[in-house]
Amino acid sequence: MSPDRSARGWVELSIEGPAFILEAVADFLSELGSGGAIFSESKKNQPGYERLTGFLARDKRLSARMSKLRKYLADLPKLFPEAGLSRLEVETILDQDWINQWRETVVPTKISKKFWVVPEWQKPPKEALDPGFHIITMEPGLAFGTGYHASTQLCLEMIEELVPDQAIKVLDVGTGTGILAMASAMLGAQEVLAVDIDPLSLKVTEDNIRRNHLKDKIKLLRAGAKINKRLSNQNFDLIVANLFAAELKRLGEYLVRHLDPGGYLAISGILPDQTPELVRFYKKLGMKILKKKEQDQWIAVLMKKS
Numbered sequence: 001m002s003p004d005r006s007a008r009g010w011v012e013l014s015i016e017g018p019a020f021i022l023e024a025v026a027d028f029l030s031e032l033g034s035g036g037a038i039f040s041e042s043k044k045n046q047p048g049y050e051r052l053t054g055f056l057a058r059d060k061r062l063s064a065r066m067s068k069l070r071k072y073l074a075d076l077p078k079l080f081p082e083a084g085l086s087r088l089e090v091e092t093i094l095d096q097d098w099i100n101q102w103r104e105t106v107v108p109t110k111i112s113k114k115f116w117v118v119p120e121w122q123k124p125p126k127e128a129l130d131p132g133f134h135i136i137t138m139e140p141g142l143a144f145g146t147g148y149h150a151s152t153q154l155c156l157e158m159i160e161e162l163v164p165d166q167a168i169k170v171l172d173v174g175t176g177t178g179i180l181a182m183a184s185a186m187l188g189a190q191e192v193l194a195v196d197i198d199p200l201s202l203k204v205t206e207d208n209i210r211r212n213h214l215k216d217k218i219k220l221l222r223a224g225a226k227i228n229k230r231l232s233n234q235n236f237d238l239i240v241a242n243l244f245a246a247e248l249k250r251l252g253e254y255l256v257r258h259l260d261p262g263g264y265l266a267i268s269g270i271l272p273d274q275t276p277e278l279v280r281f282y283k284k285l286g287m288k289i290l291k292k293k294e295q296d297q298w299i300a301v302l303m304k305k306s
Contacts, residue, residue: 009058009092009093010055010056010057010058010092010093011055011056011057011058011062011066011090011091011092011093012053012054012055012090012091012092012093013029013034013053013054013055013056013069013088013089013090014051014052014053014054014088014089014091015051015052015073015085015086015087015088015089016042016043016044016049016050016051016052016085016086017049017050017052017083017084017085017086018048018049018050018080018083018084018244019039019048019049019050019149019244020048020243020244020269021076021080021083021085022039022050022052024076025037025052025054025072025073025076026039026052026054027198027200027201028069028072029054029056029069030200031200032056032065032068032069033056033057033061033065034054034055034056037052037053037054038052038053038054038105039051039052039148039149040053047271047272047273047297048271048297048298055093058092066090069088070088073085073088106119107119107122108122108124108125108128109147109148110127110128110133111147111148111152111153111156112147112153112156112157112160113157113160114132114133114134114160114187115133115134115135115136115147115156115160115183115186116128116133116134116135116136117136117138117147117148117179118135118136118137118138119137119138119139120137120138120139120211134183134186134187136179136182136183136186136208136212137208137211137212138177138179138208138211139204139207139208139211147179149298150295150296150297150298151242151268151269151270151298151300152179152180152242152268153295154268154293154294154295154298154299154300155180155240155242155266155268155300156179156180156183157293157300158240158264158266158293158300158302159180159183159184159187159238159240159266160183160187161302162237162238162264162266163184163187163188163189163238164187164188164189164190166237166238166264167189167236167237167238167263167264168188168189168190168191168237169189169190169191169192169235169236169237169238169260170184170189170191170192170193170236170237170238170239170240171192171193171195171234171236171238171239171240171258172184172192172193172194172195172239172240172241173195173223173239173240173241173243173251173255174195174196174197174241174242174243174247175194175195175196175201175202175205175220176196176201176204176205176242177201177204177205177208178194178204178205178206178208178209178218179208180240180242181193181194181205181209181218182208182209182212182214182218184238184240185214185217185218186212186214189217189238191219191236192217192218192219193218193219193220193221193234193236194218194219194220194221195220195221195222195223196222196223197222197223199222202220202222205220206220234258235258235259235260235263236258236259236260236263237259237260237263237264238263238264238265238266239255239258239259239263239264239265239266240266240267240268241255241265241266241267241268241269242267242268242269243267243268243269244269244270245269245270245271245274245277245278248267248269248270248278249278249281252281252282252285253285255267256282256285256286256287256305259305260305261305261306262304262305262306263304263305264290264302264303264304264305265282265287265302265303265304265305266300266301266302266303267282267300267301267303268298268299268300268301269298270298270299270300270301271297271298271299272294272297272299274299275292275299275301278301279292279301282301282303286305286306287303287304287305287306288303288304288305288306289301289302289303290302290303290304
């Protein structure tokens with residue numbers, strides 16, 4: 001499609017592929033100025049696949065942004081040959097306020113036994129105001145990590161089981177929008193550290209922490225090549241890592257090393273066929289498997305350090 005640059009409106013961009021790769025594409029779209037991305041069910045009947053939809057304004061910068069996006073997508077198969085990304089779909093939306101249209105589809109949602117996620121532009125429903133619930137107020141620009149995804153909900157369930165009775169020092173690795181760190185703090189964790197390699201994610205987390213009045217309860221750290229050295233003096237009762245399988249394996253020794261004896265590790269973002277290998281890997285690192293949970297073809301595993 002060759003867009004008419006004189007026309008007002010937006011370009012809608014859609015692509016399908018593995019969820020963990022689409023999360024990176026969503027971040028790239030945000031860097032290009034999309035302001036948000038929507039994850040939805042893929043047309044493919046394949047575990048771990050989702051559909052990503054983002055938007056770019058039809059302005060004088062559109063052509064340059066589209067070129068950058070197409071180059072980025074063309075380079076992804078070099079890093080992930082097995083990715084199987086679909087063709088990028090492009091559609092023009094004229095004279096429509098897509099942000100308001102999209103916001104109408106995002107509603108307050110009960111995401112676990114103890115938590116509701118409420119968009120900041122909406123009021124919490126009456127049932128969310130029950131004393132037994134915590135409300136996390138968010139600007140869900142990127143749907144991954146806001147509580148609407150199964151892998152996040154599985155981690156939340158495990159946090160609810162452990163904090164604060166069995167865990168008061170929590171590390172959230174790959175914090176994304178900060179929801180797991182915020183949940184830990186709201187449940188009573190005394191020390192919470194949220195870590196991510198992406199400065200955009202940390203900015204989103206910082207904004208969400210401010211919205212929920214948790215600035216004094218959560219510390220943020222940008223990770224890098226020397227992450228092990230930067231955290232070497234800190235150990236935790238509970239580490240949560242909602243990442244894809246390759247990262248969970250790459251960071252395995254680091255995660256286990258930063259657990260106190262008897263500490264818990266909750267990992268999520270795993271597909272069923274990836275689970276046996278990861279379980280064997282962590283057993284070799286001295287972890288005892290306590291339970292596995294599954295939701296919408298995503299797996300989470302809770303382990304304990306002996």
